[in-house]
Amino acid sequence: MRADALRNRERLVEVAQSAFATNGIDTSLEEIARQAGVGIGTLYRRFPTREDLIAAVLAERYLKLTDVALVLAEEREDVDTAMTEWLTLLMEHMAIYRGLSMAVKEAIHDVDTALGRTCRGMIDAGELLLTRGQKAGAFRLDITFYDVMTMCSAIVLAVERRSEKPNASELPKVNPYLLLDIVLRGIRV
Amino acid sequence: MRADALRNRERLVEVAQSAFATNGIDTSLEEIARQAGVGIGTLYRRFPTREDLIAAVLAERYLKLTDVALVLAEEREDVDTAMTEWLTLLMEHMAIYRGLSMAVKEAIHDVDTALGRTCRGMIDAGELLLTRGQKAGAFRLDITFYDVMTMCSAIVLAVERRSEKPNASELPKVNPYLLLDIVLRGIRV
């Protein structure tokens, strides 16, 4: 890869990161290209789909997350609290950008996309924790981590607010940690 | 309302219903207008937002659903099975059109839109079942039906497949009824 191309790529990921943070994952790609000072064609050449760009932005962050799962699975800690801790982290990571949980939900089924592979990595990591808990008799046997992950992404998705809320209602805010607690209770034997 | 306007309105709802069924709730509104044989302006005059059209399509269906809740709440039936039955129905109704659960999730916060009011109606209906169950000591006291409804719409949302699946993965299909079971377990005392 040519030096200029590499520079542009890095700049794009950097700009995308901050654009996702402020405007959610559905920001206009043309806007990102403009802010990065490159043509839209350059963005598309490097990241043919939006998901590729998302995956690039998330790369290191998600590697850390799988590492944590490995550590938690190997430590002698209580299986239940290990699961609780990791699911909390997982949910918080899926909540960093508005729209991300939706993208994750969509990508989870795609075998051969960058974001899809990342998600599969998360599932594999979580599976470790789940099966350990199942062997210890803490969790029901009729579920897979895919089910649990689905519920977690669903919670984040459901709790997510869209940017503008002109007629904000007086409905109570939903507490994602309460919902996670419901799920945790639901998966115990 | 003039006779021709009424005719057009009915035709639009009818066409929208079938378009939503085949293409999901995000179908092009221009396509709906075209199929209904009216101009796009006419559609927008009658249904200023997409949500208004959705609400019109769902109107009777959702009235029935609240009725069922009332009946279930008044019958001497077991509170737990009443809740299970109604949540199952609720989920199935939210799953009839791809994208509907998303629209519901968004609309739930809007006090003064047609779809928003419909959703609030659902929450009120479900609240009856929940509080009855809570009084009977069957469900935890720290949750509202809003939480439960959120989980249900989240499940539907998470399970929903997008239309085209070019690279369908070999991942197991998630079973929404299993996820509902997790939630039900999670809300019991």
Next chain:
DNA sequence: CGCTAAACGGAGTCACCCTCCGCTTAACTT
């Protein structure tokens, strides 16, 4: 220094949303 493949960039095409306004017509009045 010259060459060339890699990279660039933005104009162009497409799809959809939504508004605005001149024309049409249902339906009431006399």
Next chain:
DNA sequence: AAGTTAAGCGGAGGGTGACTCCGTTTAGCG
């Protein structure tokens, strides 16, 4: 039956964003 008029109609037009294509530029090698 004819006249009146406000309700209704429709589609052109303007805006936004995705994505492609191809003529131009340039990094980096020999």
